[in-house]
């Protein structure tokens with residue numbers, strides 16, 4: 070119903086050399102929506118999110134974010150992006166990391182302070198800000214990376230496998246954070262190959278061999294495929310397209 074999607078991907082295709090990695094992708098993300106990109110390793114999820122941000126240029130088709138064709142520097146500043154690998158300075162404390170990135174985002178001293186307090190609270194790191202990142206667990210590092218992606222109060226948050234290597238309890242708390250952000254109107258794109266995580270998304274794009282093989286709410290995907298679980302549904306939709 071929403072006429073102004075936050076993200077609109079139109080007929081997007083991309084090849085590396087002769088190898089097609091994304092083929093004719095069409096999708097939209099609405100305000101306050103959590104869209105999951107589910108697919109096996111190598112399916113093209115990272116390439117797709119990079120194309121959305123403007124870090125990969127499409128061979129054909131286009132992407133617009135907040136109504137503007139990407140890449141666009143002003144729009145990039147409104148996107149929070151967390152890549153697969155944590156880009157943290159291990160010798161610095163978490164607070165120093167946050168201050169560094171807040172300066173990069175161009176936040177004033179006062180804004181920096183406020184945003185760091187707010188975002189650290191969201192990811193449950195307020196009590197650990199003075200520890201060097203070298204002493205952080207894997208889960209704490211992921212949460213710190215999410216915190217950094219949130220610093221500039223993005224309208225669109227893109228997270229590439231945010232909970233890899235994180236135990237179920239922490240994963241749950243991170244998903245609660247996503248829910249809170251969603252409630253406040255943030256749109257979230259999250260890549261995953263974990264089925265239980267996929268089920269938490271509002272809508273799910275199942276990606277295989279660079280194509281969207283199905284896109285709908287998790288419930289609808291299961292109902293439409295006449296299966297019981299997300300895993301079975303994924304196999305159902307993926308099973309029919311592998312002819313070569």
Ligand SMILES: Nc1ncnc2c1ncn2[C@@H]1O[C@H](COP(=O)(O)OP(=O)(O)OP(=O)(O)O)[C@@H](O)[C@H]1O
Pocket residue numbers: 085090108109110111112113114115116117262
């Ligand atoms: N810069 C590049 N040059 C050449 N091939 C690339 C490049 N980046 C990605 N690829 C290839 O494109 C395909 C899709 O990669 P991509 O990283 O988008 O997959 P993915 O679904 O995110 O996988 P994963 O879950 O392992 O991160 C892979 O076969 C990968 O090897």
